[in-house]
Amino acid sequence: MKALAPKAEKAxxxxxxxxxxxxxxxxKIIYRGxxxxxxxxxxxxxxxxxxxxxxxxxxxGKMPDPIPGKGEALARLAEWFFRQLEDPARWKAxxxxxxxxxxxxxxxxxxxxxxxxxxxxxxxxxxxKLETTRVGGVLVYDYxxxxxxxxxxPLEVIFRFGAPKGSSxxxxxxxxxxxxxxxxxxxxxxxxxxxxxxxxxxxxxYQEAALILKGDTAKLxxxxxxxxxxxxxxxxxxxxxxxKLWDGKLEWAWxxxxxxxxxxxxxxxxxxSQGDSVMSKQFLRDFYLGGSWYQAVEKGKKLAxxxxxxxxxxxxxxxxxxxPAPLSAPFREAATALYADFVKILVDGQKSTxxxxxVTKL
Numbered sequence: 301m302k303a304l305a306p307k308a309e310k311a312x313x314x315x316x317x318x319x320x321x322x323x324x325x326x327x328k329i330i331y332r333g334x335x336x337x338x339x340x341x342x343x344x345x346x347x348x349x350x351x352x353x354x355x356x357x358x359x360x361g362k363m364p365d366p367i368p369g370k371g372e373a374l375a376r377l378a379e380w381f382f383r384q385l386e387d388p389a390r391w392k393a394x395x396x397x398x399x400x401x402x403x404x405x406x407x408x409x410x411x412x413x414x415x416x417x418x419x420x421x422x423x424x425x426x427x428x429k430l431e432t433t434r435v436g437g438v439l440v441y442d443y444x445x446x447x448x449x450x451x452x453x454p455l456e457v458i459f460r461f462g463a464p465k466g467s468s469x470x471x472x473x474x475x476x477x478x479x480x481x482x483x484x485x486x487x488x489x490x491x492x493x494x495x496x497x498x499x500x501x502x503x504x505x506y507q508e509a510a511l512i513l514k515g516d517t518a519k520l521x522x523x524x525x526x527x528x529x530x531x532x533x534x535x536x537x538x539x540x541x542x543x544k545l546w547d548g549k550l551e552w553a554w555x556x557x558x559x560x561x562x563x564x565x566x567x568x569x570x571x572x573s574q575g576d577s578v579m580s581k582q583f584l585r586d587f588y589l590g591g592s593w594y595q596a597v598e599k600g601k602k603l604a605x606x607x608x609x610x611x612x613x614x615x616x617x618x619x620x621x622x623x624p625a626p627l628s629a630p631f632r633e634a635a636t637a638l639y640a641d642f643v644k645i646l647v648d649g650q651k652s653t654x655x656x657x658x659v660t661k662l
Contacts, residue, residue: 334361335568341421349564350419351375355635357585358597359500360613364626365635371418373639374566378420380647381565382412384537385530394536399529408530410561411553425450425553425562430497434608441498443512450555452562455509456496457523459489459531460547464571466582467547472503489531491524496551499610500601522559523552530561538572541645543579546571567642577656579638587631588624596622634658 327339327348334356339348351371354362384390385408391397400407411422428451431442443454462485463469469490473480476490493509494501504512510520527550535545548570551563563569571580588594596616603619604612616622627635637655644652 339419345424346413347422347424348416348419349375349378349422351378351564352418355568355581355584357581357588358594360597360624363624365632367632367635367639369636370639373643374564374568375415375418375420376643376647377566378412378564379415381534382410382561385533385561385565386410390537391533394533394540396529396533396536399532408526408561409555409558411555420564422562423450423555423560425452425555425560427452428454428497430454432610437608439499439605439608439610441495443514447514447554450553452496452551452553453519453523454495454497454512455523455552456494456501457527457550457552458492458494458503458547459527459550460492461486461489461531461535462546464546464573464578466578466585467571468503469547489528489535491527491531499604499612519554519559526552526559526561534565534570538646541649542574542651543645544573546573546578567638574641574653574656577659579641579655581638583634583659583662584627584631587627591625593622593624596620630658630662634662 327341329337329339330347331338335352335354337350337352339350340346341348351374353366353368353370355365355367355370356363386406388397388407391400391407397407411425413421413423415421426448428443428445430445433440433442460467460469463480463482465482467482469480469492470482492503493506494503495512506520510517513519530550531545531548534548538545548565550561550565550569553560553562567579568581571578571582573579597612600612600616600620600622603615604610609615634655637658641652641655644650644654
């Protein structure tokens, strides 16, 4: 199946685009984040995700430089990925329909409803609130929150088809009974779990992931199976476009008795390569790696752990006096090209090497 041409997408989306934009503009903001804002729709069971042009690395939050066009690019990509994932015909065309059980006409349940410019309308899910306490000076999180009919599962699920440069998997080679080294590739995705709602994400063993799900091993297995299927789908889908998928992260919710894919899918969640160039935010992390601000971030996180505190950022800012520097002009250009190329290659179905050309100049 061909990617939607710009004209086709316009025909599909525009009848409600103007109305949706006006509605979103009138909505009440309930959360202002470092890269995304949330608004309540007229229907309180729905939310608008507004993607900004800001970005974040190392869990810092909003960095000094905006990336022009990033917000609308992420919204367009989210729409495209969710529409592809829900379509049983796409799964069949990619030879992967055997990976999914009957889901009542949809290949994958998700929260996406529609897009308006740099915003997407989604079904609302509750986010659990984790209480904390100190035990022996260590900050401990309480996962005994009550369940609700539509609730985010407090796990980030990571899939990996290999370990490119910069992959955190290279820090956990001792976890697995097979060789892991820079550049290794896997025919099937390696699925990992990490915490999602703690002050710092931790990759955790499957047993701890099951305990976070209140011991529901059947639910953990369904998350694993669905993540494996989505990973294989995304790998084959991107391969059609000449892109190679290395890894990614997904978020799931339990919504009215079934698993639902939530949050977003795009360059911020995926690590993709085009030829020898990796199309991800890693080059933005590389800009700061080893510098004084990055060293302060690592020190601040350690001091927070030692003191049993969740807020390490205040330590970095107030105690260590460190702030991130702006990007250089070549890095800003590469960042702009990254998001523009994802849209051009995937949504518009055109070829582009703008990011590859920009990143080779760094």
